[in-house]
Amino acid sequence: MKLVTWNVNSLKVRLPQVLQWLEMNPVDVLCIQETKLTDDKFPQAEIEAAGYQVVFTGQKTYNGVAIISRHPIEAVQKNNPLFEDEQQRIIAATIAGMRIICAYVPNGQALDSEKYPYKLSWLAALRDWVKAELEQHPQLALLGDYNIAPDDRDVHDPAAWEGMNLVSPAERAAFQALLDLGLSDSFRQFEQPEKTFSWWDYRQLGFRLNKGVRIDHVLLSKPLADRCTSCVVDRVPRKWEQPSDHAPVIATLD
DSSP states (O other), X not given: OEEEEEEOSOHHHHHHHHHHHHHHSOOSEEEEEOOOOOGGGOXXXXXXXXXXXXXXXXXXXXXXXXXXXXXXXXXEEESOTTSOOSSOOEEEEEETTEEEEEEEOOOOOOTTSTHHHHHHHHHHHHHHHHHHHHHHOSSEEEEEEOSOOOSGGGBSOHHHHTTSTTSXXXXXXXXXXXXXXXXXXXXXXSOOOSSOOSEEOSSTTTTTTTOEEOOEEEEEOHHHHTTEEEEEEOOGGGGSSSXXXXXXXXXXXX
């Protein structure tokens, strides 16, 4: 069983790459973020023709999330019922006995931006909702672009990032609050190569020089974490022409 998160940074642009990647990697569940499509423009037929089911919620130009699955999708929830928000950032479903939550956490922009307290409020509400979901669904996976690098190992140059969003103490505390619910960062369950990242800026040769951050995560409840045998970042599609600035993160369960 393979669970994957991938911020595709526009599904309209990246659909051929997503279909190519799925053909090369026939995973069980793929959670994607930043589809940037209204629901009427979502390429449902193309994804279903590739042998997958899909559920989605989107908006024009920004945000948008989807869950692509080789298995039946049930009990779909769009958005966090504990947080009123016009932005389409969460979709959840039950798949193969697991509760799968796909989340696109706000970026926050900067610590002095009005978007930063919004991000912290959003994360606090996510934590409260996930706590309730765990009570109903012991087998739960929270996948997505968190826009948080949990610690200095997850940043190419911690000194250069000091005082910026993605790495602030409050954001990292919000990430830890999710772990405190009993979730495990599947990537950190295993020994990993140093300087393994999931996002690289398009500018200044970010990917070529590996000036990245690890902000895409697969968090697993204990029953799923106990089944997890690996978690890796697939850098291959980041090397393709006109790629997303993110790479897929793959957690494998036995």
